[in-house]
Structure formats: structure tokens, C-alpha cells
Amino acid sequence: MSESVPFTDIAMDDAMVERVEAVLRSGRHVKGPECETFEANFAAACETDHAVGVSNGTAALLLAMKVLDIGPGDEVFVPAHTYFATVSPILELGATPRFVDIDPERYTMDPDALRDAAAASESPAAIAVTHMHGQPAAMDELLAIADRHDLRVIEDAAQAHLATVDGRPVGSLGDIGCFSFYPTKNMTVGGDGGMVTTDDETLADHIRALRNHGRDESGEHVSLGLNYRLDETNAAVGDEQLARLPSWIDGRREAAAAYDDRLNACSAVVTPATVEGATHVYHHYPVQVPAGEREAFRAFLDERGVSTGVHYDRTVQAQPAVRERVDASETPVAAEYCARTVSLPMHPRLSDDDIATVCDAVEAFAEGER
Numbered sequence: 208m209s210e211s212v213p214f215t216d217i218a219m220d221d222a223m224v225e226r227v228e229a230v231l232r233s234g235r236h237v238k239g240p241e242c243e244t245f246e247a248n249f250a251a252a253c254e255t256d257h258a259v260g261v262s263n264g265t266a267a268l269l270l271a272m273k274v275l276d277i278g279p280g281d282e283v284f285v286p287a288h289t290y291f292a293t294v295s296p297i298l299e300l301g302a303t304p305r306f307v308d309i310d311p312e313r314y315t316m317d318p319d320a321l322r323d324a325a326a327a328s329e330s331p332a333a334i335a336v337t338h339m340h341g342q343p344a345a346m347d348e349l350l351a352i353a354d355r356h357d358l359r360v361i362e363d364a365a366q367a368h369l370a371t372v373d374g375r376p377v378g379s380l381g382d383i384g385c386f387s388f389y390p391t392k393n394m395t396v397g398g399d400g401g402m403v404t405t406d407d408e409t410l411a412d413h414i415r416a417l418r419n420h421g422r423d424e425s426g427e428h429v430s431l432g433l434n435y436r437l438d439e440t441n442a443a444v445g446d447e448q449l450a451r452l453p454s455w456i457d458g459r460r461e462a463a464a465a466y467d468d469r470l471n472a473c474s475a476v477v478t479p480a481t482v483e484g485a486t487h488v489y490h491h492y493p494v495q496v497p498a499g500e501r502e503a504f505r506a507f508l509d510e511r512g513v514s515t516g517v518h519y520d521r522t523v524q525a526q527p528a529v530r531e532r533v534d535a536s537e538t539p540v541a542a543e544y545c546a547r548t549v550s551l552p553m554h555p556r557l558s559d560d561d562i563a564t565v566c567d568a569v570e571a572f573a574e575g576e577r
């Protein structure tokens with residue numbers, strides 16, 4: 208059997224460990240300078256005026272929607288293919304998610320489908336758009352529709368740190384950007400963590416208050432916040448990881464180009480699209496396999512030491528917790544994609560041999576060796 212190829216690989220180095228040790232010895236564990244430094248550097252990287260560190264990506268989305276006043280009676284448009292956490296905050300706030308189908312090439316919210324959904328909506332309030340797998344959504348078109356219907360725009364950039372559209376980083380394109388640093392993401396904080404980005408000072412201040420029990424600068428509890436703070440040790444790791452992220456993205460993009468070279472011509476799979484003007488950061492490298500063959504494909508690769516993942520196996524409205532709360536129609540493109548998608552190993556340290564092992568296995572499957 209070939210060397211095994213892990214699905215992902217989380218980088219921690221001595222500099223990160225030393226910085227955490229310094230924080231631990233400093234005695235300042237929350238609300239300190241590490242969070243402020245990380246926020247300033249993250250805002251600069253995203254080209255936004257503000258970045259606010261929070262406890263995880265789900266909290267980022269919840270707080271973003273809260274400060275945009277999303278609540279009962281509001282309809283929020285979301286792609287049918289995204290992680291559950293894009294949708295759960297909408298339901299938590301008593302608003303209604305409206306599921307929009309995806310573009311068959313980009314795998315992100317389809318502007319034509321949004322146009323129809325917004326026209327049919329009685330109380331359109333916002334879009335929560337996901338840059339899925341690291342591929343930026345069609346923001347120019349989506350923003351134009353948002354403008355026409357007066358919709359607020361939340362970017363779920365949990366899988367797409369530093370992806371760009373015409374040179375502009377995601378998280379700077381809508382009203383608010385939301386990021387996750389969960390350990391499998393393109394950068395982590397060595398645990399759970401999240402970030403909210405915005406150019407709007409009022410929104411940023413409101414989120415800063417809500418993450419810390421609704422306290423303002425004077426210490427008064429002026430709004431009903433809870434505790435969604437980002438710890439100092441996590442912020443220290445995040446800041447170190449952020450500095451390395453551009454070179455890690457290069458590594459991911461090189462790996463994706465090498466996969467494309469071998470697999471674009473392979474009959475068993477459909478490879479991800481490269482979109483003019485968009486920089487994909489390949490949180491995942493998803494391929495579509497023939498309908499009904501996913502489990503056989505994954506087992507075949509597994510036998511050859513290649514780990515795979517599925518992101519995700521169904522649309523969000525097909526999840527039981529959503530199905531029982533929302534009467535949503537199916538979205539055929541997203542449903543078919545979810546039935547066929549498989550994510551191949553992807554991280555910045557994939558070697559040429561790793562790529563060859565994966566591609567040999569995929570091609571052997573295509574040639575009928577199964």
C-alpha cells in the first residue's frame with residue numbers, strides 16, 4: 208500500500224508555542240493586548256476598519272445578525288449548500304431562513320436564484336452568503352441584488368480567509384464578515400475562535416459590547432450581551448498563524464493546480480471551477496463523483512491510504528432540526544451536488560508524492576479497477 212495521505216494537517220510551530228507560554232506566564236488571560244494585536248492585524252489583512260475577536264465562527268454570525276437587527280418577521284437568504292452554522296443563528300433569532308440554490312460551477316449562492324427569491328419575499332431583510340470551500344461567491348451580482356432590495360449582507364467567510372474578489376478580500380465586501388478559526392480551517396487559533404470584520408464603527412462597537420455582557424467603556428451594562436470573548440492564548444496563536452497564512456494559501460493553491468492538472472481530464476470526477484477575478488483559497492478541494500458511487504469511491508481511496516471528507520452530504524433544509532422548523536422547498540442543484548461531492552486531501556504541505564498517490568487512486572477508480 209502507498210504512504211497514507213491525511214485529509215488535513217494543522218500547523219503548530221515553536222514560535223506559536225512560545226507565544227502561548229508567554230501569555231500563560233503573563234497572567235493576562237482575557238481582554239488583553241494579544242486580542243487587540245490580532246484584531247488590528249486581521250482588520251489590516253481583510254482591509255476593513257474594524258475586526259472584533261469572538262469565541263467562534265457561530266458566535267460571529269449570531270452577533271453579526273443581532274447587530275443588524277435581524278429578528279422575527281425577517282427573511283434571510285442563505286445558500287442551501289453551506290455549513291449548518293450559517294443558518295442556526297437565523298433560527299435562534301426567530302427570523303426565517305430562505306434557502307437559495309447554488310451555481311452549478313461555483314457551488315456558492317446563485318444570483319439568478321436569489322433574484323427570484325428576493326422578488327417573491329414578503330419581508331426580505333438580509334443575505335448570509337457563504338464563500339464555500341474557499342471559493343468567493345459571485346459578490347458583484349449578489350451585492351447589486353442586495354442593493355435593489357435593500358438587504359443587509361453578511362459574508363460567511365469561515366472557509367475563505369484572505370480569498371479575494373477582484374483583489375478585494377472577502378469579509379470586506381458586505382456589511383459584516385464572519386470568520387471561524389476552528390482547528391481544521393485554513394488558519395486556527397489552536398482551539399475555537401472567530402472574528403467579525405466591518406467598516407462600520409457603530410456595528411463594531413455594538414459587537415464589542417455584546418461579546419462582553421453588553422458593557423460599554425464605562426463598565427455599564429447597556430445592552431443584553433453574553434460572553435463571546437476570544438481568549439488571549441487563542442489570539443496569540445491566531446496572530447502567528449495569520450502571519451503565515453499567505454504562504455499557506457500559496458501552498459493550497461499549488462496543490463489545487465497540481466490536482467487540476469491530473470484530474471481535469473479524468474472521467475470519474477468533476478473538479479472545482481476557477482473563476483476569473485476570484486482567488487480561491489481551497490479550504491477544500493471538492494470533486495463530484497457519479498451519482499450513487501460516492502461510498503464506493505471513498506472506500507476505494509481509503510484502501511489506498513487516501514482520506515477523504517464530505518462537505519456536506521445534504522442541503523441545510525434537509526437537516527432534521529431545520530426541516531421541523533422551516534417549510535422549505537428543495538433546491539435541485541444543491542441537492543445533487545450534496546449527493547455527489549467528495550473532498551480530497553487538502554493542506555499546504557501536500558507533497559508531489561501525496562498528490563500522485565491521490566490522483567493515481569482517482570484514475571484507477573475511473574479506469575474501473577473497483
Ligand SMILES: Cc1ncc(COP(=O)(O)O)c(C=O)c1O
Nearest residue numbers: 263264265290292365387388389
Ligand atoms: C461555512 C461555515 N460557517 C460557520 C462555521 C462555524 O464556525 P465555528 O465552528 O467556529 O463556530 C463554519 C465552521 O465550522 C463553517 O465552515
